[in-house]
Structures are given as C-alpha cells and as structure tokens.
Amino acid sequence: MKLYTEEQVRETLKLMGLDLMVNEFLKKAEPIELPSDEYIDEVFQPMTELHQYYKDGFINGAKWMKEQILNQNK
Numbered sequence: 001m002k003l004y005t006e007e008q009v010r011e012t013l014k015l016m017g018l019d020l021m022v023n024e025f026l027k028k029a030e031p032i033e034l035p036s037d038e039y040i041d042e043v044f045q046p047m048t049e050l051h052q053y054y055k056d057g058f059i060n061g062a063k064w065m066k067e068q069i070l071n072q073n074k
Contacts, residue, residue, distance in 0.1 A: 034066050
C-alpha cells in the first residue's frame with residue numbers, strides 16, 4: 001500500500017493539468033489520519049506491570065509505523 005500526502009496529490013493533479021478538479025477530488029477522497037504522539041501516549045492506561053510492558057510495546061510500534069510512513073520518501 002502506498003500513501004500520499006494531500007500536498008503530493010495537489011501537485012500531481014496540477015502537473016496533469018487538472019487544477020480545477022483538485023478541490024473536488026479531495027472532497028471525495030477519504031483521508032487517513034495519523035495519530036499524534038500525544039494521542040498514542042493517552043490510548044493505553046497501564047494498571048499493572050504487564051500492562052506497562054504492553055503499553056511500551058504498543059507506543060513504540062505505533063511511533064515506529066508513523067515514522068516509516070512519514071519518512072518513506074526521504
């Protein structure tokens with residue numbers, strides 16, 4: 001699966017000469033929202049040491065995935 005930023009979609013449509021259709025296209029496209037770091041930290045409230053272990057793994061995994069998505073074209 002490939003993901004593109006709104007800016008990349010706008011630039012691509014402009015390069016194709018579809019400037020007038022950009023806003024119409026984006027209205028119909030369903031965006032994928034990445035969670036903020038603050039949201040990731042709030043999602044899991046640990047109650048035991050085992051929960052803390054799972055929280056750390058969940059947070060590290062979510063942040064790693066977000067970085068992979070954001071940095072794939074760099």
